[in-house]
Amino acid sequence: MSRTIWDAIEDATSRLEDTSESPQLDAELLLREATGLNRVGVFMRYGEPLPAAQDTLFAQLLQRRLAGEPMAYILGQRWFRTIELCVDNRVLIPRPETERFVELALGWLASHPGPCRAIDVGTGSGAIALALATELGKHRPDVQIVGSDVSREALAVAALNRERLGLRHRVDLVASDLLAGLRGPFDLILANLPYLRPDQRHPSTRREPPVALFGGPDGFDLHRALLRQARDQLTPEGLLVGEIDPAQGEFAVSFARQATGRPARIEPDLAGDARYMIVGNPE
Template sequence: MTGSALRVTLADAIVWAVETLRDASETPRLDAEVLLAHTLGWSRARVLSRLEEPFTDESLHQFRTLILRRAAREPVAYLVGRKEFYGLEFVVDRRVLVPRPETETLVDAALEWAKHRPAPLVIADIGTGSGCIAVALAVHLPQAHIYAIDLSRDALAVARQNVIRHHVDASVTLLNGDLLAPLPQPVDLLVSNPPYTVLNEVDPGVRMHEPHLALDGGSDGLAVYRRLFAAAPSALRPGGALMLEIGATQARAVVDLARQAFPEAVIRVRQDLAGRDRVVICFSD
């Protein structure tokens, strides 16, 4: 996109951006509109209603920079610094995995289980990352106490921003450490979206930009599940539950691990909105 910014309209910029992003994104038009709205500090609706307006030099430069970063497969969430999850807006950057909509299935399952349990509940979110699961649960279960654990201090710094942003700092305790090790007490519910990908099979954009600690599930994608199941029985209160997000092809393998750790438990697999296996649930005795 060249020439004087005074001759470049917002519509012109979107056309250029869509063409630039065509090979890097499955949603080039949406990405262009979101990044243009972010550049201007407008809503997308306002952008779309004023497409014939000209760019300023400064805004044009900022937009071009963002589009080129997106063309290098950097996630839109990192470029705008936020991501919506479970109806809440979260601060995100390269220190944490971008929250995915399929993870909302895990939150749904946890909230449905909690409705039938006496309050107050104690919950642990293992590998909290941005804190999106812990915060969503805290917002919807105000009487619960939630331990949000992560090995990465950088991730916990982001999670702290989100805990404060959503005013749940009284009910969410952030703990630094490896999986269940920092837990100070047994809990009623363990939830986790652990690393479950085989790193060299991950989408190149994700692999280039998102934290490997939150992605790498080992040579078969199951390494962290094995460690979680080894530690989980002693970390759950009687009648507690364990809920783990899984990759769409991992249900059988993770259910087998669950049966070894909880031989008397009721084990179920829950699908996401796309009909893919997404959460393994263990109801302990």
């Protein structure tokens, strides 16, 4: 006799307790993926038998999660602000703290009318560039948005997301090592670059591409290179935002000032950690 949907969720929740911080949520999401039901549909059918074919698929998805594969890769999607992105192991999974880039960019643009060039350096899935374009909508057609990445595999994912969101006309995607070879200058440089040291490897990130995680011996190699490029590639009134390891805060500000000749400061994330390096004119 087939087990019920509720039995399947309960069993999966129990098995995921040592793997996931949200075992029941993961179990429900995997069940929804296997059955094609939405949240209400699952709730309404808790007591119904789970068809054998769907139970088999559910077991396969559960096994992937038990093996440590991130939910975003299993489901193939991740929400970022107002957009749903396709993600897989070619790109870093967008984090909630990275949404702050879009807020800072929108705030800066609100006080800077007129033509503007913005670039999302290390765009990965295209999260920052595509979210910014979506939220600007038709109100600021004068803002040119570029997403760049050294990984052509990542750019393929970004291109897929751009097509799904209907933003091909709005966001340019280019292969580039940071700003090298790009026609500048830019008014906004948004850079969610790798900043982990090799000794900061963690089981939770082992499925994500190392090139998107690790920034050299002290985690700051790519930021150094970008800041040196930004001296000539950032407009006089422009703004650069970078995400950093909180432990890098004081050094990051000092190096940014020296490399760019511009004011620099650190802005904390919601947890109070020194997370964002702000270089240039914040107003």
